[in-house]
Amino acid sequence: xxxxxxxxxxxxxxxxxxxxxxxxxxxxxxxxxxxxxxxxxxxxxxxxxxxxxxxxxxxxxxxxxxxxxxxxxxxxxxxxxxxxxxxxxxxxxxxxxxxxxxxxxxxxxxxxxxxxxxxxxxxxxxxxxxxxxxxxxxxxxxxxxxxxxxxxxxxxxx
Amino acid sequence: xxxxxxxxxxxxxxxxxxxxxxxxxxxxxxxxxxxxxxxxxxxxxxxxxxxxxxxxxxxxxxxxxxxxxxxxxxxxxxxxxxxxxxxxxxxxxxxxxxxxxxxxxxxxxxxxxxxxxxxxxxxxxxxxxxxxxxxxxxxxxxxxxxxxxxxxxxxxxx
DNA sequence: CCTTGACACTGAAGCCGCTACAGGGTTTCT
DNA sequence: AGAAACCCTGTAGCGGCTTCAGTGTCAAGG
Numbered sequence: 001x002x003x004x005x006x007x008x009x010x011x012x013x014x015x016x017x018x019x020x021x022x023x024x025x026x027x028x029x030x031x032x033x034x035x036x037x038x039x040x041x042x043x044x045x046x047x048x049x050x051x052x053x054x055x056x057x058x059x060x061x062x063x064x065x066x067x068x069x070x071x072x073x074x075x076x077x078x079x080x081x082x083x084x085x086x087x088x089x090x091x092x093x094x095x096x097x098x099x100x101x102x103x104x105x106x107x108x109x110x111x112x113x114x115x116x117x118x119x120x121x122x123x124x125x126x127x128x129x130x131x132x133x134x135x136x137x138x139x140x141x142x143x144x145x146x147x148x149x150x151x152x153x154x155x156x157x158x
Numbered sequence: 159x160x161x162x163x164x165x166x167x168x169x170x171x172x173x174x175x176x177x178x179x180x181x182x183x184x185x186x187x188x189x190x191x192x193x194x195x196x197x198x199x200x201x202x203x204x205x206x207x208x209x210x211x212x213x214x215x216x217x218x219x220x221x222x223x224x225x226x227x228x229x230x231x232x233x234x235x236x237x238x239x240x241x242x243x244x245x246x247x248x249x250x251x252x253x254x255x256x257x258x259x260x261x262x263x264x265x266x267x268x269x270x271x272x273x274x275x276x277x278x279x280x281x282x283x284x285x286x287x288x289x290x291x292x293x294x295x296x297x298x299x300x301x302x303x304x305x306x307x308x309x310x311x312x313x314x315x316x
Numbered sequence: 317c318c319t320t321g322a323c324a325c326t327g328a329a330g331c332c333g334c335t336a337c338a339g340g341g342t343t344t345c346t
Numbered sequence: 347a348g349a350a351a352c353c354c355t356g357t358a359g360c361g362g363c364t365t366c367a368g369t370g371t372c373a374a375g376g
Contacts, residue, residue, distance in 0.1 A: 002323080004323065004324080013363085014323095014324085015363075015365080016364085019363060023362090034370080035324080035325065036323090036324055036325080036371085045286065049285055049286050052286065053285055056262060056285075057259060060361075066282075066285070077270060077279035077281060077282070080270075080281050084263065084281060087263060088267060091263060095253060101215060104214060105242065105246045108214075109243065109246060112235060112238075112239055123242060127210050128203065128207050128210065161352095162351095162353080171335080172353090173334075173335065174335085176354095177333075192354090193341090193353080
């Protein structure tokens with residue numbers, strides 16, 4: 001099968017496949033006489049695996065490690081489980097951060113009395129002040145949160 | 159005051175200040191004879207505002223809009239509130255996505271019986287299959303989640 | 317047989333919000 | 347006077363792609 005067919009089979013964009021190849025997640029394939037990449041069912045499996053991992057928000061680095069463990073088929077699965085456990089922790093931390101953020105934003109929003117002028121509004125002045133509440137200060141503290149906004153490429157395309 | 163002092167006053171890195179200037183969030187300042195940027199108290203306010211917004215994970219685009227509204231001081235604050243409301247929605251959506259993700263990961267992790275071989279483990283095979291549960295399928299569906307992993311620059315520095 | 321359109325290829329640049337570095341000049345302190 | 351600490355510009359890097367420019371290939375229809 002050619003790259004376009006693989007793309008359809010895995011719900012993945014053609015460019016993304018080539019990108020994964022460059023990054024070493026997919027092996028370099030055989031080529032046709034005319035230099036087209038040729039894939040087999042094993043490639044569908046491997047790419048599906050990668051995409052599922054990405055959907056679980058693992059980094060390409062983590063996925064790389066998983067693929068190596070998978071390829072090596074070691075005796076026990078503890079290294080895989082450790083990786084997954086770590087990832088679960090990442091996600092849990094992000095959720096806590098975002099919850100704290102959400103709380104702060106709601107507080108901020110509530111500081112607007114109604115439809116008065118900006119000067120009376122409280123939201124802008126709230127933004128001018130440090131508005132970290134006592135609530136979750138220890139978590140959010142001084143760091144930036146990041147990651148609320150989705151990268152939109154896939155959505156536009158799909 | 160010079161750029162380093164502004165940086166200290168706002169807990170912001172010097173390079174970030176110059177970056178904001180390039181991006182148009184901070185105006186181009188006066189310069190000394192020797193071409194050093196010179197800032198006043200108004201700049202501290204403006205940069206603090208920007209940093210607080212960033213701490214609330216707004217994009218520079220959103221902050222730009224807020225700054226314009228702030229500068230223009232319109233009659234009512236509804237446009238500001240709308241922006242903040244939208245942002246709150248973004249955050250809420252991200253939290254839901256991450257919760258669903260977390261659930262899926264826990265399920266995946268539980269599919270490992272114990273310390274058997276990888277073949278029996280279930281985690282890898284789970285990753286090979288689509289493992290979106292019925293639970294939150296509508297939300298996560300086919301899209302990538304992203305943003306679990308923090309960009310670490312600031313932490314290293316601080 | 318020729319054209320049109322869909323597909324394939326490479327390489328480079330763009331997105332976000334910075335960070336970091338190279339390679340200079342200036343100021344401040346000892 | 348010399349060293350450390352600051353300032354400047356410009357460029358490249360991070361992740362995970364996307365997009366674009368420019369070219370080549372292939373199957374179907376007129």
